[in-house]
Structure formats: C-alpha cells, structure tokens
Amino acid sequence: EAGVVQSPRYKIIEKKQPVAFWCNPISGHNTLYWYLQNLGQGPELLIRYENEEAVDDSQLPKDRFSAERLKGVDSTLKIQPAELGDSAVYLCASSLGGGTANTGELFFGEGSRLTVL
C-alpha cells in the first residue's frame, strides 16, 4: 500500500516567487494535515482538513499561504509570494479521522524542502 506521497521533494526559488506543494494521502484517510518544520524544530500545524473542509487553519498565514482539498483526497499548499523566512520543510500527513476507535496516528510523507533565495 502506498504511503503519503508529496511532491516536489526539493524546491529552490527566489523570494517573491510563487511555489506550490502537492500531497496525496493514504487511500481512505479522511483527515489531511499540512505541517511546517523549521530546521531543528518539531512540526507545527498549518492546516487540517476533514474531507474537503478546513477545520483548523488558525496557524496558516493567510496573507501569503493558501491550501485546498477540493475533492477531499489530494491537497495543494501554495505560497505567494515566498519570503526568505519560508525556507523550511513542508510535511503532509494523513490519518483515519473520525469514526470508530482511533489512536490518532499520523502517517507522514517525506516532505517538501523549500529554499528561498
């Protein structure tokens, strides 16, 4: 069974340019997360989806960041325009979500490493 797939793995752009990251969660996982991981830090939640609905986007900098999960499956995270401080790893994760007993385990993709010059 395929895990969480993210692309691209690496992206280098100049500041003020746009960038987009794509994530395909594990089949059947209703909940999808985008996390930001700065160097030497733990993952910090940007946005959480339950199916196609964003249920927690309180930490998403909405002036430049946007995300969508139109059909409740794969998702895109966009930054426009990118700033130097956006250099980080963007992690996508999925989980089973609601329903029967759930340990809340998250399954992570390998991440998309962004470098803004």
Place this chain on the structure above:
Amino acid sequence: GEDVEQSLFLSVREGDSSVINCTYTDSSSTYLYWYKQEPGAGLQLLTYIFSNMDMKQDQRLTVLLNKKDKHLSLRIADTQTGDSAIYFCAESLSGYSTLTFGKGTMLLVSP
C-alpha cells in the same frame, strides 16, 4: 495551551540503553506519542501510550508515563547505530485531535 518540551541531544554507545525524556503541560492529553525521524524523511510512529496507562513495552522500546508530573520517557534497550535519529514526543487531547509536537531529541549512537 499545549506545550511539549524535550532535551535536544543525547549521545550513547552501541549496546547501551537510551532514555529520552519529555514533559507536557496539558493534563487533558489523552494520547502521548513517540515519533522517529531519520535524515531527509518524514516522521514515523514508534509507539503511543494512552493516558490511563503507566507503562507500555514493545520489543526494545519501553514508554513510561508519570501523569502527575506530566512526564513521558522513551527507553530504547540495546541501542543500535540504526537508532540514530531525531525522536519527537507529541500529545493529543483525543484520537481525533491535532497532535502537538516537541522540538525533538537528536539521538546519536556511536559504535
């Protein structure tokens, strides 16, 4: 609010036991997790413990939970060089809530 604290670095010799510690602030946390991250990879769940448990053992891994002190530890027996990685502690209010992660502990195992 939720906050998770970990020591940043631990160095051990191969064959020794490793103990990684974590403290959390939210007494309502129901699930506590240990994730492992190898270089260039995403996080992978190692084990979790439910808040009504004191201990959980899984092969070389032992998790101890002191709910009174809000202290969680992960013990790795017979540590191997392949265990070198960053270990993250995380908490969740329920099985459906968002996880809050610590900053991670880098474990370095030397031969």
